[in-house]
Amino acid sequence: MVRGRVFRRLGLTNETVIKVYHGYGHASQLVLYGHVFRQSALPRRRYRQSVLNNTWALLRLFMVKPLPNVRLRTQWQGQVLETTADRDGFYKFEWQDNPPLEQGWHELKVELIGSRGQVRQTGTGSLYIPYATQYGFISDVDDTFLISHSANLRKRLYVLFTQNARSRRPFEGVVRHYQLLAQGNTTPDAPNPFFYVSSSEWNLYEYLLEFTRVQALPRGVFLLNVLKQVRELLKTGQSNHNGKFARIVRIVEGFPKQRFVLLGDSSQRDPYIYESIVRHFPGRIHAVYIRDVYQKSRPAVLEVLAKIEAAGVPVCFFRHSDEAILHSRKIGLISTEEAAKEIG
Structure with missing residues (x-):
């Protein structure tokens, strides 16, 4: 607990975090990816123009510790999808769907699944289905x-x-x-x-x-x-x-x-x-x-x-x-x- 407070004062967290990056897709392949961390930077809330603050904020982005080999789950249009993070904590979901797909941005939730099937942590992100433009x-x-x-x-x-x-x-x-x-x-x-x-x-x-x-x-x-x-x-x-x-x-x-x-x-x-x-x-x-x-x-x-x-x-x-x-x-x-x- 004390350690967690120290981390927060430094703009870091030692809690598990699931990062979900913008994914994309079409009927034959949809892709959603991200990282799982056991240590990462907290979101920046203040943007004061201070060299010291800016330098520390940048350093924090590289003070990450991935959480490897964990099970992850997401859902899309009734499909339940699972994958495993690699040794760098990076994960990727790849799947197919039947057209027509609803174009635009869709919010998805990624869950970290424990050994007994329980949800240990959740992250949210977006997946983009491009419009049929030229x-x-x-x-x-x-x-x-x-x-x-x-x-x-x-x-x-x-x-x-x-x-x-x-x-x-x-x-x-x-x-x-x-x-x-x-x-x-x-x-x-x-x-x-x-x-x-x-x-x-x-x-x-x-x-x-x-x-x-x-x-x-x-x-x-x-x-x-x-x-x-x-x-x-x-x-x-x-x-x-x-x-x-x-x-x-x-x-x-x-x-x-x-x-x-x-x-x-x-x-x-x-x-x-x-x-x-x-x-x-x-x-x-x-x-x-x-x-x-x-x-x-x-x-x-x-x-x-x-x-x-x-x-x-x-x-x-x-x-x-x-x-x-x-x-x-x-x-x-x-x-x-x-x-x-x-x-x-």
């Missing part, structure tokens, strides 16, 4: 819409440690661009789906979720990287880019009737990953957007983007989001009237 959007996070300075270690760490999810800034105009893309060629009640695929770790899930919520970016599904511990914090977002490729493949394969638009930046591996996706899925990628944020990589990036264009996929290599909005208008992703309002 396009889907897959976006990177760092330096694509969130200013992160990924190519400069000193700047990246400074921003990460001194800012928080509410004080971090997006690139000028990017929020409106994404809002226009979410509503392009569809109706307000059936937005185009957004998937945020990043090399950042699951430790930062709530952080990124809060940022997108505060900035009014389109609500979407996050697919992130494996957990890291505090000792690995300085390497956050800097590894396993091959895993990012695999996560994008799962999305494109999962929605065979939609064409996808890929959005990234030039600071790391996005152009190369997206060129591979274009080769693997001919005819499925409608356009590629790369934000020009790293001058040293420009010649190599232009070479890769030329390969994408040679495959018949329009490319926009841009520095300012108004350029991207004009390009989206040009290729029909957003209406001429809406784009003209934003630029003019």
